[in-house]
Amino acid sequence: MNMDYYQISAEELGRGAKIPLLKLGDSGEVFYELALTMVREIEKNNAEGRRTVFICPVGPVGQYPIFVRLVNERRLSLKNCWFINMDEYLTDEGEWIEESSPLSFRGFMKRNVYTRIDEELLMPEEQRVFPDPHDVAYIPGLIERLGGVDIAFGGIGINGHLAFNEAQDELTADEFAQLHTRVLPISRETRVANAIGDLNGAIDAMPRLCVTVGIAEILSARKIRLGVFRDWHRAVVRQAAYGEVSAHFPATLVQRHPDAMIIVNANAAKQPF
Numbered sequence: 081m082n083m084d085y086y087q088i089s090a091e092e093l094g095r096g097a098k099i100p101l102l103k104l105g106d107s108g109e110v111f112y113e114l115a116l117t118m119v120r121e122i123e124k125n126n127a128e129g130r131r132t133v134f135i136c137p138v139g140p141v142g143q144y145p146i147f148v149r150l151v152n153e154r155r156l157s158l159k160n161c162w163f164i165n166m167d168e169y170l171t172d173e174g175e176w177i178e179e180s181s182p183l184s185f186r187g188f189m190k191r192n193v194y195t196r197i198d199e200e201l202l203m204p205e206e207q208r209v210f211p212d213p214h215d216v217a218y219i220p221g222l223i224e225r226l227g228g229v230d231i232a233f234g235g236i237g238i239n240g241h242l243a244f245n246e247a248q249d250e251l252t253a254d255e256f257a258q259l260h261t262r263v264l265p266i267s268r269e270t271r272v273a274n275a276i277g278d279l280n281g282a283i284d285a286m287p288r289l290c291v292t293v294g295i296a297e298i299l300s301a302r303k304i305r306l307g308v309f310r311d312w313h314r315a316v317v318r319q320a321a322y323g324e325v326s327a328h329f330p331a332t333l334v335q336r337h338p339d340a341m342i343i344v345n346a347n348a349a350k351q352p353f
Contacts, residue, residue, distance in 0.1 A: 085322035111142035135232035138185040166243035169287035232301035240329030244292035256327035260294035304340040313348035
């Protein structure tokens, strides 16, 4: 495997990239860009009398306080918005983890987004959607009924996963691109990375299962916007933007998308080694 892309300098990063890169300063600029992209899309669609459909992550999350403030300040109605969250952790029995858990994505969105937006601006609860392990066909069907996703937002995992679409080396890129919403085990490397970030290294306390929107749902969005900012994103962003398209590193499939962008802070733009 050719890994010359790891040697691309911060100055050269973006030249010849197969996914456009927007290089910014600190992480706050990345989060502001994501929040402003959300707000502008909703404003445009509201003005045209159209609904807005987003696929939303819990990671990155720094955009949400900015988004909430802008929505409340601008009196921006979300009544015609659908937020489809990417994923959720499951118990070993295949049920959503408790919303009260600090790891719960449902709990995060409720505590940090939905309860902080003025009620008169907030979308109905049925338009705040999470993948259901007992009805994995619901989100693909919903997206079809709504006329597609306007923007899929997200980050990139340590092994290139988007949402929890973990690498599957036994599949071709085309086969992987057709995977829909499903329940699946979380790889050990993802559990390690998330344990470091979320539980101070307590890997054995990390869930082993998840439910995730499929790579097919993400790639079907009219736009894809990904934010990266961590130290280990230095290698990840280079592999995503320059590496061979494969199911081994799922973010490389975004190279085939007609309107995708990775938003990079100065830290993640640094040369890995």
